[in-house]
Amino acid sequence: MVHTCVVAGCRNRRTPGTTLSFYRFPRDPERKQRWIAAVNREGWVPNDGSRLCSTHFISGKQVKNPRSPDYVPSVFTAAPLSPEMKEPGALEILDKQEARVEAANALLFLQGQGRPVVDVQGQEKLAGEKEKEQQAIAEESGSSSLSTDEDDDDSVSESKKGKFAQTSDAPVKFDDMLKALKKENQALRESVDKMSLSENSLRNDAEKVKFYTGLPNYFVLETVMWLLAPHMDGMKNVKLSKFQQLLLTLMRLRLDLRNQDLAYRFGVKIGTVTRTVHRMVNIMSSTLVPTAVFWPSRAELRKNLPAALRSSHPDCAVIIDCFTVPFEEPVSRVTQQQQRVLPASQEARTTYNVLKYLIGVAPQGVVTFVSRGVLGNVSDKSLAEGCGFLCKLLPGDVVLASRDLNIGESVAARGALFRIAGSYQGEADGISESSPPADTSSETASVQRHVERVISMVKQRYAMLTGPVESPFTTASERTSNLSTFDKIVQVACALNNLCISAAPLE
Structure with missing residues (x-):
C-alpha cells in the first residue's frame, strides 16, 4: 500500500526504493493530540491510513522517549521534495547528515546514555571518517524505510533488545544461588541451635x-x-x-x-x-x-556395706556430720532475745552468720538425710535432737561419726548406738581398757574423709550451696512448712547428687 505524508506541502510518499520512513499516528491520546497540533491542519482528524514521513523529525525517525525532541514531529519548514521529484546535491546531503548527527548526540545526552560528541563544525574530521558516518546513517535510514510504521517500531525494539543482550552480563543462575542460600541458612540454624539453651x-x-x-x-x-x-x-x-x-x-x-x-x-x-x-x-x-533422698532398709545396707566397715562396724546405718553455709543478712527467724544473749566476740558473730545443717551419708556414698538449716550458734546436740534424725533409727543400728557430737544418750534412747570412728568399742561404751586397737587413727581419717568428700561433692556440683545465701531464700517458703527455700535447695542438691554416678563410696 502506497502511503503519502499528511503534512501540507509535503509530497513524500512510500515508493519502491525510497529511503524515507512513514509512521502511523500514536495510540496514546495525549501524544496523538500533540502530533495533530504539530501537523497544523485546521479541522483535520487522522484516520488509520494517515502517515507522517521521517523528514519531519530532527534525527530522521520518531523516538518514544518523552524527553526526546523527536517524541513529537517538529520539522515543518521547507519540507523537501521526494527523491523522485528532485535529486539533492552533495552539499545538501552533507548538511542534512550533519544535522542528524547533532540531533542524535543531543538525544543521547538527554537520555543519559553517553557523552555528547563535539560539534561537527568545531572539529576537523578526516574524509574517510565522514564517509563512514554517511554510509552508516544511510544504511540505518534505508533499513528503517523498508517496513511500515508498526514494523519499524518492532524492528527498533528488537534491535535494542539484541544490543542489550549482547552488552549485558551472563544471566545469573538463580537455582545455584537458591541452593547456596539454603545451605547457608541451614548452617546458621545449626549454629544458633548449638549456642542456644x-x-x-x-x-x-x-x-x-x-x-x-x-x-x-x-x-x-x-x-x-x-x-x-x-x-x-x-x-x-x-x-x-x-x-x-x-x-x-x-x-x-x-x-x-x-x-x-x-x-x-x-x-x-x-x-x-x-x-x-x-x-x-x-x-x-x-x-x-x-524419691532420691530416703533412708535405706537394713537389708539393703547390709548387702552393699563396704569392706572398710564390714569387720569393725557391720551394723553401721549412717555416718553423720554437720556443715555450714554463710548468708548475707540475718535471717527472719532470729529474735531480739537471741541477739541480746549472743557473745560480742568476732568468733561468735561468725557462727551466728551461718546456717548449720546435719547430713547423713550411707557407707555407699549417697545422702540419706538432710536437716533443715539452723543458726550457727546452735549446738550439734540440739540440731540432731530437733531435726527428726533420731526418728529414722532402728534398734541395733550404729550411727558413726568422725567426732563427738554429744548425742550418745539420745541415740541410745532409740535403741541404737553412737560410735566415734577410731574409738575403741569399750571406751565408747564407758569401759576402760589399756590397749585400744592400733588402726583407730586410720579408721577415723577414713570416715572423716568419706563424709567430707560427699559434702564437698555436693557443694562443688551446686555452687549455690557455697554461699553466701541471699536473704529472699532464708524465709519460709510456705506458711505450713518450717523449711525455708534455701533448706529445700540444699535437699534438692543432695537429691540431684544421688542421681549422679559419681558417688563416693567408703574406701
Whole structure:
C-alpha cells in the first residue's frame, strides 16, 4: 500500500526504493493530540491510513522517549521534495547528515546514555571518517524505510533488545544461588541451635549437660523432667517451656548465676526468673527429694556395706556430720532475745552468720538425710535432737561419726548406738581398757574423709550451696512448712547428687 505524508506541502510518499520512513499516528491520546497540533491542519482528524514521513523529525525517525525532541514531529519548514521529484546535491546531503548527527548526540545526552560528541563544525574530521558516518546513517535510514510504521517500531525494539543482550552480563543462575542460600541458612540454624539453651543443643552433648545442670548426661536430665512434668501443669508461664523452667532452676543452683544474668540468657524479666526458681524448687522438694533422698532398709545396707566397715562396724546405718553455709543478712527467724544473749566476740558473730545443717551419708556414698538449716550458734546436740534424725533409727543400728557430737544418750534412747570412728568399742561404751586397737587413727581419717568428700561433692556440683545465701531464700517458703527455700535447695542438691554416678563410696 502506497502511503503519502499528511503534512501540507509535503509530497513524500512510500515508493519502491525510497529511503524515507512513514509512521502511523500514536495510540496514546495525549501524544496523538500533540502530533495533530504539530501537523497544523485546521479541522483535520487522522484516520488509520494517515502517515507522517521521517523528514519531519530532527534525527530522521520518531523516538518514544518523552524527553526526546523527536517524541513529537517538529520539522515543518521547507519540507523537501521526494527523491523522485528532485535529486539533492552533495552539499545538501552533507548538511542534512550533519544535522542528524547533532540531533542524535543531543538525544543521547538527554537520555543519559553517553557523552555528547563535539560539534561537527568545531572539529576537523578526516574524509574517510565522514564517509563512514554517511554510509552508516544511510544504511540505518534505508533499513528503517523498508517496513511500515508498526514494523519499524518492532524492528527498533528488537534491535535494542539484541544490543542489550549482547552488552549485558551472563544471566545469573538463580537455582545455584537458591541452593547456596539454603545451605547457608541451614548452617546458621545449626549454629544458633548449638549456642542456644534448648533440648536439641543438650541432647547429644553430655559435657554441656554436666556443665549447666550438674547431672552426668541427658538421659538423667530427661528422667528428672519426666518426674517433674506432671506437677508443672498448673504453672502458667507463657515465656518459658517446662524444660526451660527446669534448666533455668538447675543453672541457678549449679552455677549460682544472678537473676539478671538468667533473665538475659532466657529473654525474660527478673521477676519471671525469681518466680520460676521458687516454684521449681518447691516442686522438686516435694517430688524429687522423697524419691532420691530416703533412708535405706537394713537389708539393703547390709548387702552393699563396704569392706572398710564390714569387720569393725557391720551394723553401721549412717555416718553423720554437720556443715555450714554463710548468708548475707540475718535471717527472719532470729529474735531480739537471741541477739541480746549472743557473745560480742568476732568468733561468735561468725557462727551466728551461718546456717548449720546435719547430713547423713550411707557407707555407699549417697545422702540419706538432710536437716533443715539452723543458726550457727546452735549446738550439734540440739540440731540432731530437733531435726527428726533420731526418728529414722532402728534398734541395733550404729550411727558413726568422725567426732563427738554429744548425742550418745539420745541415740541410745532409740535403741541404737553412737560410735566415734577410731574409738575403741569399750571406751565408747564407758569401759576402760589399756590397749585400744592400733588402726583407730586410720579408721577415723577414713570416715572423716568419706563424709567430707560427699559434702564437698555436693557443694562443688551446686555452687549455690557455697554461699553466701541471699536473704529472699532464708524465709519460709510456705506458711505450713518450717523449711525455708534455701533448706529445700540444699535437699534438692543432695537429691540431684544421688542421681549422679559419681558417688563416693567408703574406701
